[in-house]
Amino acid sequence: MKKVLIVIGFRDFQDREYLVPKKIIEESEIQTETISNKKGIAIGVFGKTININKTISEVNLKEYQAIIFIGGGGCLPNLDNKESYSLLQKANKERKIIGGICIAPVILARSGILKNKQATVWNSPMDQFPVRTLKKNKAIYKAKSVVKDDNIITARGPEVADLFGKKIVKLLTK
Numbered sequence: 220m221k222k223v224l225i226v227i228g229f230r231d232f233q234d235r236e237y238l239v240p241k242k243i244i245e246e247s248e249i250q251t252e253t254i255s256n257k258k259g260i261a262i263g264v265f266g267k268t269i270n271i272n273k274t275i276s277e278v279n280l281k282e283y284q285a286i287i288f289i290g291g292g293g294c295l296p297n298l299d300n301k302e303s304y305s306l307l308q309k310a311n312k313e314r315k316i317i318g319g320i321c322i323a324p325v326i327l328a329r330s331g332i333l334k335n336k337q338a339t340v341w342n343s344p345m346d347q348f349p350v351r352t353l354k355k356n357k358a359i360y361k362a363k364s365v366v367k368d369d370n371i372i373t374a375r376g377p378e379v380a381d382l383f384g385k386k387i388v389k390l391l392t393k
Contacts, residue, residue, distance in 0.1 A: 231293030243384030290321020
């Protein structure tokens with residue numbers, strides 16, 4: 220059975236970006252497992268709680284066909300680190316499907332896996348830091364809702380969580 224690894228920040232992950240793709244993936248009879256940077260009860264921006272019993276360092280990539288990083292205010296403070304970069308680099312080398320939504324594509328970019336790849340990321344007229352970070356790390360920024368380039372899918376934010384989930388399922392089932 221196919222399995223997707225969902226990575227969330229231990230505090231302040233974006234509830235909708237987590238719940239909507241997870242539901243779409245599971246409705247397609249694909250298993251999901253949620254991990255974080257710490258064990259215990261992870262809490263979303265809007266109060267969703269999830270029991271986490273595995274951390275990034277404990278992941279065996281061979282168990283998964285895809286790995287997706289969820290955004291939210293806690294994404295960068297919790298997940299923007301060498302451990303996440305290493306996991307993403309290994310997953311990319313093994314040709315896993317990789318996804319990042321909202322601010323999470325910043326982590327994908329900093330890991331180096333978006334080099335020369337088209338990608339999107341959350342941003343606003345007042346905050347262009349995410350776009351600058353993608354460009355600085357040699358990604359080709361596209362001002363689109365969801366962007367697929369080879370095995371990598373990026374999405375702008377919670378308003379496109381359903382499209383993001385559907386793109387992941389499409390890649391997993393083709």
